[in-house]
Amino acid sequence: MDWLHFVLAPQVINGLSIGVAVVLMALGLTIIFGLLDVINMAHGEFYAIGAYVAVALIAAGLPFWWALALTPPLMAVIGYATERGLIQRVFHSGDRHTLTLLLTFGLSIVVEDVLKLIFGANPLRIDAPIEGATEMLGLFFPNYRLFVMLFGAMVIAAVWILVFRTSLGAMVRAAAYDRHMTASLGVPVNVVYAATFAFGVALAGLAGVLLAPIYSVFPTMGTDFVLIAFSVVIIGGMGSIKGAVIAGLVLTQIQSISSLWISPVWSDPLLFGIMVVVLMWRPQGLFGRLGHG
Amino acid sequence: MNRFALGTIAAALLALPMFASAQNAGPIRIGVVTPLTGTYAGIGAQVKFGLELALKEINASGGVMGRKLELIYEDEEANPAIAVQKAEKLFDVNKVDFLTGTVNSGATLAVGQVAERAGKLMATTVSFADSITADKCSPNVFRVNARAGMQSAALADWLAKTKPNASVFYLGPDYEMGRSTVAAFKTAAEGKGAKTVGEVFAPLGNKDYSPFFGQIRAAQPQVIYTSVAGNDTVRLFTQMAEFGIARNVQVVGASGTVTSQNLGAIGKAADGFVTGVGYAITIDTPENRKFVADFVSMNKDAPDLYGTDSYGVLYFYKAAVEKAKSTETDKVRTAMRGLQWKTPQGVKTLRAGDHQAMQDMYAVKVDGGRFEIVGKVAADAAIGPDLCTKF
Numbered sequence: 001m002d003w004l005h006f007v008l009a010p011q012v013i014n015g016l017s018i019g020v021a022v023v024l025m026a027l028g029l030t031i032i033f034g035l036l037d038v039i040n041m042a043h044g045e046f047y048a049i050g051a052y053v054a055v056a057l058i059a060a061g062l063p064f065w066w067a068l069a070l071t072p073p074l075m076a077v078i079g080y081a082t083e084r085g086l087i088q089r090v091f092h093s094g095d096r097h098t099l100t101l102l103l104t105f106g107l108s109i110v111v112e113d114v115l116k117l118i119f120g121a122n123p124l125r126i127d128a129p130i131e132g133a134t135e136m137l138g139l140f141f142p143n144y145r146l147f148v149m150l151f152g153a154m155v156i157a158a159v160w161i162l163v164f165r166t167s168l169g170a171m172v173r174a175a176a177y178d179r180h181m182t183a184s185l186g187v188p189v190n191v192v193y194a195a196t197f198a199f200g201v202a203l204a205g206l207a208g209v210l211l212a213p214i215y216s217v218f219p220t221m222g223t224d225f226v227l228i229a230f231s232v233v234i235i236g237g238m239g240s241i242k243g244a245v246i247a248g249l250v251l252t253q254i255q256s257i258s259s260l261w262i263s264p265v266w267s268d269p270l271l272f273g274i275m276v277v278v279l280m281w282r283p284q285g286l287f288g289r290l291g292h293g
Numbered sequence: 294m295n296r297f298a299l300g301t302i303a304a305a306l307l308a309l310p311m312f313a314s315a316q317n318a319g320p321i322r323i324g325v326v327t328p329l330t331g332t333y334a335g336i337g338a339q340v341k342f343g344l345e346l347a348l349k350e351i352n353a354s355g356g357v358m359g360r361k362l363e364l365i366y367e368d369e370e371a372n373p374a375i376a377v378q379k380a381e382k383l384f385d386v387n388k389v390d391f392l393t394g395t396v397n398s399g400a401t402l403a404v405g406q407v408a409e410r411a412g413k414l415m416a417t418t419v420s421f422a423d424s425i426t427a428d429k430c431s432p433n434v435f436r437v438n439a440r441a442g443m444q445s446a447a448l449a450d451w452l453a454k455t456k457p458n459a460s461v462f463y464l465g466p467d468y469e470m471g472r473s474t475v476a477a478f479k480t481a482a483e484g485k486g487a488k489t490v491g492e493v494f495a496p497l498g499n500k501d502y503s504p505f506f507g508q509i510r511a512a513q514p515q516v517i518y519t520s521v522a523g524n525d526t527v528r529l530f531t532q533m534a535e536f537g538i539a540r541n542v543q544v545v546g547a548s549g550t551v552t553s554q555n556l557g558a559i560g561k562a563a564d565g566f567v568t569g570v571g572y573a574i575t576i577d578t579p580e581n582r583k584f585v586a587d588f589v590s591m592n593k594d595a596p597d598l599y600g601t602d603s604y605g606v607l608y609f610y611k612a613a614v615e616k617a618k619s620t621e622t623d624k625v626r627t628a629m630r631g632l633q634w635k636t637p638q639g640v641k642t643l644r645a646g647d648h649q650a651m652q653d654m655y656a657v658k659v660d661g662g663r664f665e666i667v668g669k670v671a672a673d674a675a676i677g678p679d680l681c682t683k684f
Binding site for chain 2: 007010011014015017018121122123124125127128133140142144145213214215216217218220221224225256259263264265268
């Protein structure tokens with residue numbers, strides 16, 4: 001009983017806070033893939049840019065909450081420009097998968113070095129806006145992590161509603177299902193594509209700000225969540241929102257709880273092992289793709 | 294015309310050996326293989342700062358035996374394979390007399406082998422791994438900075454005095470350096486009465502340490518020892534503060550855990566951290582005060598232990614060449630063994646048996662973004678046994 005209370009329970013809750021972070025990253029990734037059929041290798045770097053934008057805003061004297069509110073729209077602008085300026089140029093070529101993969105991969109390398117040039121290689125930090133910890137049943141939970149969990153859950157719910165319960169979301173899903181038919185019905189498909197990419201990038205940026213007080217800010221931070229986010233998207237089903245949420249939460253729980261018994265370095269191999277098994281058993285992932293049955 | 298050009302080239306080629314022999318009257322060349330870009334660029338910058346200051350001072354006061362010193366830099370990008378290529382280039386193309394600058398221990402060991410093949414001498418000013426001057430020692434490799442074992446000895450001594458028989462929890466990064474520093478400190482601390490209540494190794498570049506906090510809390514340690522470094526330290530310390538893990542617990546660690554590169558990002562979460570080092574900016578001697586002032590005015594940055602030991606290495610080479618009255622490898626090596634030379638930390642002695650510098654060691658505590666000296670161990674108490682059997 002003590003073991004359940006003092007060892008397992010905190011592990012589950014710590015895993016949950018990491019899970020929300022992973023889901024935020026995976027959501028942007030899966031939406032971009034589901035609609036544009038583009039594997040965004042630079043997703044982690046957009047997460048890093050988000051954190052650095054917040055660092056710059058806070059250095060300019062704004063409080064954290066303003067940075068949290070302003071960063072996603074700023075990131076959306078960057079995402080929109082990236083899609084219109086770079087991705088759309090190679091989007092209609094026959095070799096779309098390879099070209100966009102290479103393009104976003106190259107972009108990720110450039111971004112990392114540009115961040116280093118502007119902000120330097122040393123780590124930076126944003127102070128958590130909510131201090132202290134809450135004691136519940138003899139367990140400690142930092143208040144800021146509780147906030148991240150709550151806020152993250154709200155963002156995930158909002159994305160769900162936006163995609164599945166609004167006419168905007170219907171347009172996106174229609175474009176994902178049949179680009180040509182949707183275009184002939186008068187939907188500006190190119191704008192929908194760019195806006196969706198911008199939305200995914202804004203989500204990554206939001207994750208960047210939200211997690212900066214916990215994980216600190218440095219140029220190579222983009223690689224942090226992107227590997228696990230990719231595995232979550234592959235396991236959950238490329239382009240599935242439901243899959244990203246469920247796989248994200250389940251996988252981080254598996255990692256967190258398994259680390260009680262196995263050496264922590266094995267938690268990544270465990271994750272990728274699960275990914276390989278899922279790929280062999282259900283190559284399309286656990287859930288269906290956006291816009292498809 | 295073509296024939297004329299060929300003739301010129303041939304003449305130039307013929308003249309090359311003449312230049313080579315005439316080199317003795319020219320500058321003494323020291324190759325610097327150091328990371329100017331990449332993960333360790335911050336350390337490489339300190340290495341360069343220290344060397345440049347010493348270079349300016351030595352050349353302004355007449356050089357070494359009437360010859361100027363010249364530094365030739367090569368960027369090793371914190372990659373041992375690249376370090377090897379650059380070291381070979383410096384020996385073969387630039388004909389350097391000595392080498393220095395390597396930062397990570399793998400690069401130092403690899404470049405040491407290059408120096409051995411080239412029949413030249415090198416000295417590291419940064420690498421901590423004990424093996425460099427122990428089981429993997431080389432007759433051509435010298436270390437002028439303190440090694441991990443000496444740092445552990447200073448820290449263990451401070452711990453035994455301030456918290457006798459403390460219970461210690463160990464948290465290290467899961468790779469060679471992380472495990473060996475934990476093992477070294479554990480041996481030193483247990484030798485002075487500390488008890489081990491648990492240990493965990495997290496992957497290098499770990500994001501979140503909170504999954505380990507349950508184990509730490511359950512073990513109820515009085516002291517947490519860690520050897521994480523760089524960005525990992527920022528995360529560990531931030532998250533320990535978040536969860537209140539460090540409350541009523543003394544956090545100690547390796548000298549590379551909290552540095553001038555990450556101290557700013559850790560902020561007040563670093564206060565109270567204690568480590569063992571071979572240099573602190575607050576050493577209160579006229580030599581060190583002058584060194585710090587000159588360093589800051591030249592580089593617009595304060596020296597850390599890497600910058601200080603890199604400054605010291607040029608004086609080490611100077612003293613050795615002047616004692617040997619030559620730059621020939623065998624004569625200089627003989628001169629270096631047992632050599633005493635002045636550094637900002639005081640007089641250092643190079644132990645002949647394993648090429649490890651002996652020096653006083655300090656325990657330092659972070660206080661409001663500064664390292665304050667809280668303990669000192671004499672050179673001969675910190676040095677440990679000579680484990681080198683190769684020469």
